[in-house]
Amino acid sequence: MRASIVCAIGVAGAAVIEKRQEDSSTVPQYFQTYPELYTGPTLTGEPAALAETNPAPFPGTTYIPPQPLETQAPIIGTPSDGGNIFQLFGQLSHYFPNPDGFGVDEYTLPKGTNITKLHMLHRHGSRCPTAKYGTVDKLLNNTDKWQASGKLSFLNEWTYKLGEQILVPVGKQELFDSGVLHQYLYGNLYPNNGSKIIARSTTQDRMIQSAEYFLAGFFGLRWPDNATLEVIIEEPNFNNSLAGYFACNNSNLPVSTGGTNATKKWASVYLADALERLQGMIDPPDAINITDVYNFQSLCAYETVALGYSSFCDLFTFEEWQGYEYSVDINFAGNNAFQSPTGRAVGIGWVEELRARLTHEYLTTARGSVNVTLDSMPSTFPLDQALNFDFSHDTNIMSILTAFGLTQFQPFMPDTTYTPHRSLIVSHMEPFAARLDIEIIEAPRPVVVNRGALGPDSSPYADAGEPTTYVHFKLNQRTIPLGVSYSECGLRRDGWCEIGAFLDATAGAWEASRYDYACNGDYESLPYGSINSGAPQ
Template sequence: MFPAAFQIIIISTSDIPQLSQLRFLPRCLTTSIPQLDGPTQTGEAPWLAQTNVAPFAGVSYIPNTPLETQIPIPGNGNNENIFERLANLSPYFPNPRGFGVNEYPIPPGTNVSWVNMVHRHGSRYPEINGEAAERALGKKITDAKGKYNASGEMSFLSDWRFMLGAEILVPVGKQQLFDSGTLHYYQYGHLYPNNGSKIVARTTTQRRMLESAEYFLAGFFGLGWTQNATLEMVIESDGFNNSMAGYKQCNHSGWEMARAARDEWIEVYLQDAFQRIKGNISGDLDWTLMDTYNAQALCAYETVSLGFSHWCSLFTLEEWDGFEYSLDIGFQAGAGFLSPVGRAVGIGYTQEVLARMQHHVITSPTAQVNITLDNNTATFPTDQTLNFDFSHDSNIISILTAFGLTQFNGFLPTTHILRDRQFVLSYLEPFAGRLDIEVIQAPKPVNPTRSGGQIYLEGEPTDYVHFVLNQRTIPLGKSLKECGNRDDGWCEMKVFLEVQQEQIELADYDYACFGKYRDLKYGHVADGRPLGSSKSSTMDRVL
């Protein structure tokens, strides 16, 4: 027990009106007293992206998690995780199977010199805008209280209430971004100059976007991140240029077509579950097939919001595979290569990445680029080695499409699951998904056959581009043939920049977003741009 003179009582200044008026608080009421901090020497910044000789080793430690995900699922004989089958509603997890290429360490003498990250927000409550289907189901059940009976596996409805908020981050969503910031510091902390200067990070004005950026930066720099970074908020609203929400400046959309295709698949895979649930409900609650589908979404949202959901165990493993596939269809047709605006929505952001790579501002209007911000090095720095942006799931899918990553192209039938598809949304854009684009500087050309003994080939210093999506390499040569068939998936930067000029033309932004063409049916689009585009010879424009 300390003597009374040394005791400190923690109080709130609101409890003592006189203190709330003070310009300076007594030291015992502040949370920072530098003279009493004790030793504070910080070690050198890590550089795991550079130094890790086995970037993606097997799991050796499984931390505690706030979510209850060990729910018995019918038909799950191999104890597979349904929370990795929730498409864009999955809590973040690294892609477990990769994108078809092995991971290789950085060769000795080679440096990761630059990174551009675009990051999705963390797990959130369901939306209010659009269909708001989960909220509608909650209201339907609530309004029918006392008018129906639920039995068997549906007996939990007797006490069930809709308890979800709207659109903002849930607690685990905040954790996902903080953890990601910490991970990125371990990967790229060495790239921060630590010379008193600040980097500029960008997000949009939506609250979940702002908080995602703040939690990430707190994970990367610490709670005093405002000393290290300036957070630039770009307006996210219809008619405003914002490359992180490119669909806000595009009059055409693929989402109506996407919903129709998704609904075709729902009619196929969910009939058994619909009949099971409906059979356990009697009275005045007209349970429909779409209610059954929205109940699957409630499983996802309740789990990240409340930690547990009764809805999850109502469905078999096969039905969870069907749920994943329904959203794969939806996002491929709404934002990917099966969308007429798939390339166009993401092309503004890809042009910003290319400008950063080449260290110049953007001086003339192009796509969704905010020229006021991007023509000024104060708001669009051209010399940063760390570039952090925050965006949405569909926008990042369109960014991948705009870069021409045709590995993720391919028609998804609505009659059965295409098992060997590359477009698996939970692997591409779970909550808190992120794309890291690295520039790697090598003293000589790196041998494309990395499994051989020779590391370098004869030649001049060479820069490479490396795409890492959710901690796994995207092999650029699989989509952009000019990059070559490299073991490590890299692409020579000079080649990459040349290829991307063609991708900008293919997007045909003005026509795709503002041209006059008829509505398209699912399957009519196969390259992320509308039929009749000036870059397409498939058919003439419809004027």
């Protein structure tokens, strides 16, 4: 049995998987999970020591034991009615359900209506950074050239303890807990005839482990008796709808970095006071710059999930943390969503796969990031599964939402001023362990559009009509109202969409992505905000 790798060396996994798919004559090479192939970069970091390093109880704060992360640091400017900076970390936020929803109320299923299928798309859990920030080497390699004081004095003895790209302990817990939750929600959909389902992930280490921890939470430690994990290569020049950027050349070039440029511009605005404040705590002041200060905020997020606590967190005010969250939002908008020329193209492969599953058609034409070899075979792309579990990445899932044409996330956000009321908030959409649950619901008669509006005793069903199937999108446990983006669905109070209307509404998704030109065309980089369709002009 292989020991679980975590960000902190020597820390055992919260739920060690005792049985993994190993190479054998019955398991195809691209399905095996051990030994791992095409794992991507990994680097083990140092173990956490929160029992020694935790500064709590903070002055004036009632002691609350970490569970497991220390998130009680007092932050200047926190609203009197409450606020949590640890939910302002954008895609680096430890998982939490969307607290505000997406503009529609939640409804229970009417009696007699059943969920018959689930198509789940899940992000991996909390992880170490993809690589060490340049700020780290600049500081650690020049310790004789600067001296910190005040709140920055911890830097004088600070060392870098993070690894690269692999799951941290709480990341494993996030996926295991999600598997348990999904068992409670959808366990009845697992076939009782003893057959195994196909779940899909990519070959990166954190992706395989995320899938395994989820499946262990859903089925138990003997999950390979219930599911086969289809592991699709995540590398350049391989088609993989769960990592669509590797099949889309332009998504990795400057034409698709409008969001990165916007983030840099906004950082110079919202961190101006922080830069001046922190430069006053280090000698010489120019030992740190605006990029370093921005990286301090990211290090707060990464150290918190990896080590349990970070001294970087309370260097900033609550308003500056709101600015950080906004910097992530415009980054995703410009790099991966509607303000990106490749926003739709990167995600269109998975949209094509969902449509194929809903229409019971195999994909036999190679286009986009679809792996047509796998998607044309019943053994690797079953169309009759009631439970479909896919595991992907944050930017890829954002592009998938864009490829669906969910225009409620389209409005432009400027890179010079803060937009408080906005629909695209990455911490609500793509935190670590984010999950999109697409339910297929069958009703004996049409469900009325405004159910519940006439009171609790009113019937949820139309007086007459045929059995009707609906599609229901839930992102991080809150409904995305499909009628807001698709006129074909109508503005239903429950956010559902009749399946025929949904298929009609997404029929033009491939064309809207302009895939071939978006990914391979020769076009100029445009300033952030010049594009608003998720495709090149």
